[in-house]
Amino acid sequence: xxxxxxxxxxxxxxxxxxxxxxxxxxxxxxxxxxxxxxxxxxxxxxxxxxxxxxxxxxxxxxxxxxxxxxxxxxxxxxxxxxxxxxxxxxxxxxxxxxxxxxxxxxxxxxxxxxxxxxxxxxxxxxxx
Amino acid sequence: xxxxxxxxxxxxxxxxxxxxxxxxxxxxxxxxxxxxxxxxxxxxxxxxxxxxxxxxxxxxxxxxxxxxxxxxxxxxxxxxxxxxxxxxxxxxxxxxxxxxxxxxxxxxxxxxxxxxxxxxxxxxxxxx
Numbered sequence: 667x668x669x670x671x672x673x674x675x676x677x678x679x680x681x682x683x684x685x686x687x688x689x690x691x692x693x694x695x696x697x698x699x700x701x702x703x704x705x706x707x708x709x710x711x712x713x714x715x716x717x718x719x720x721x722x723x724x725x726x727x728x729x730x731x732x733x734x735x736x737x738x739x740x741x742x743x744x745x746x747x748x749x750x751x752x753x754x755x756x757x758x759x760x761x762x763x764x765x766x767x768x769x770x771x772x773x774x775x776x777x778x779x780x781x782x783x784x785x786x787x788x789x790x791x792x793x794x
Numbered sequence: 795x796x797x798x799x800x801x802x803x804x805x806x807x808x809x810x811x812x813x814x815x816x817x818x819x820x821x822x823x824x825x826x827x828x829x830x831x832x833x834x835x836x837x838x839x840x841x842x843x844x845x846x847x848x849x850x851x852x853x854x855x856x857x858x859x860x861x862x863x864x865x866x867x868x869x870x871x872x873x874x875x876x877x878x879x880x881x882x883x884x885x886x887x888x889x890x891x892x893x894x895x896x897x898x899x900x901x902x903x904x905x906x907x908x909x910x911x912x913x914x915x916x917x918x919x920x921x922x
Contacts, residue, residue, distance in 0.1 A: 670914050671914070706869060706872055707869050707871060735865075736891075737863075737876075737891045737915065739876075739891060739892065739893045739910040739911050739912070740910075740914060740915070741834060741835050741910065741912035742835060742912070743835060744834055745910060746895070746910040748864050748867075748876050763864075763865045764867065765874040767893075767895055782872070782873060782874040784868050784869035785798060786798050786802065786868060787868070
């Protein structure tokens, strides 16, 4: 059982690492046997090897930043974090609005992650 | 399978009904055999009778309003909605920051609801 404060800190750290494109840092947050469903409804990636490929082939190839988009909701062992990912999607700037829901194991590592977003959460942005 | 647009509309409608204290309206959104876990981590309420008691004994006794607190994240069959509940908690004004995660059945009724919030999401508010 981990505390609300630990859940909150891990979720904030996750968004920072996504924003920095630090995939090794992200993977270090996950348990070996974790599952990732992103977006929710797709078949899950099971285990750290599959999760590693998912991040390297997705986030690793994008010029993306991320930022919190509201308050983290945290309880013991699990939480939900609203954030936005800003990226260059084939020449057009997009913001993807995401809420990640995570469960943690007793050691505070991510046991499961489900990312809630759909096509209507991909917003076109003006060129800066 | 229901569409992103239907999920988005149902989640927005749910927050409106919570804000209006319309418990009959809320219950009409749920499937008969739905489950509710609020906050997540508590034993779930199973079935519409238990869910009805949960809303009547909780929301029904509070002078509460609710408002969206960011973008709804919707995909087919499920979604996550960030919102705030403002209420009078034994004489002190509080805002509870919540993210509800919902799954829908093929008829578009709520099959499961999980509410993510913890003690650190109960914020004291100034008297207006």
